[in-house]
Amino acid sequence: MSVVSASLNSKICVVASSEALSKAQAWADFFKCPLNPVNLSDFFFHFHVENDRVYVRDLENRLLEIDFDKNHLDYERKGHRGKNELIAKALGVAKGYRKVLDLSVGLAVDSVFLTQLGFEVTGVERSPVLYALLKEAFAKTEKEYLKSYQLHFSDSLQFLKENKGKLDIECIYFDPMYPHKKKSALPKQEMVVFRDLVGHDDDAAEVLKEALTWPVQRVVVKRPMHAEELLPGVRHSYEGKVVRYDTYVVG
Known part of the structure; x- marks a missing residue:
């Protein structure tokens, strides 16, 4: 370790x-x-x-647990639209791209969904506690499509610098943590603990800049619907009701 x-x-x-x-x-x-x-x-x-079972509690007794089979965080999306999902379109599913590097796995909701959609996902998580929870969850799951998931414990910027050209990757996916609004409603207990563990991605622009130097076809950044582009140069934006996927075409 x-x-x-x-x-x-x-x-x-x-x-x-x-x-x-x-x-x-x-x-x-x-x-x-x-x-x-x-x-x-x-x-x-x-x-x-x-x-x-492996889980985390804080001093206020709030719980954070990752279990792909219990599905309490909606890991198994029954009504998805397959290739028509915005995240799939952004990553170039229509062009046959399947090998994705997820730079900020977090609770792995998007990572698991991409795997469910047929993508081969390699994930990077820099929080040691989240990495531990994820490692145990992937080891425990009975879902066959998650057995091939490759999880790495590393800072995403460091990982990009050390592994450029070494991995068989076609697209990069990045979902940086957004500073939460002070007036927003208190999130569920999992999100409170999650934010305490992860904090904000203050180096998000630097991570994206490094990602854009990789020999891949696309880099996709998940953003709040009305947020500015993380960096200029977005080729396409796939917009939903709450978030959008900004696609940078590299290859």
Whole structure:
């Protein structure tokens, strides 16, 4: 497992049941944090490892769990339109493009949907806690179309710089975190914990600039409907009711 930044270990601890101590110790080593500390209140995030379940709670008891089979975050979209989905059109499904690099996996809602639509997805996640939750969810899932998913723990900008020309990728997908509006309604508990873990992508423009140097056909950026382009040069925009997909044609 990769080395995690030292700032995390003061915020998180691992809490394990007796039958899951081996797995829990591996994640404690990954986070460089205590396992089953005496004073749980000293840590804002509690990474729970049980025999058949892994999840995170914060000090306010809000829960974040990723489970592709339970589908509580709408991972299995029954009524999708296949090749007519905007995200599929933006990525060039009509031209036969299938191999996608997702630079910001997050909760993997879009990543899983792309896989469901027939894309071969390689994902990058820089939050160590989200990476751990995703890693466990992909290992646990019984959905065959997710078995081939390739997940990497890395900062997206660093990943792009280190892997240019090394991967068989046709398109890049990027969904940067947006600063949330102060007047917006309080999101569900999963989103509160998610935002606390991830923060904002302040380097989003720099990541996109680097992505545009890759030998791929398209780079697609998901944006709020009325937001400015992340960088100039958008060739096509596929607009929905709430978000749009800005497509940069590279190859």
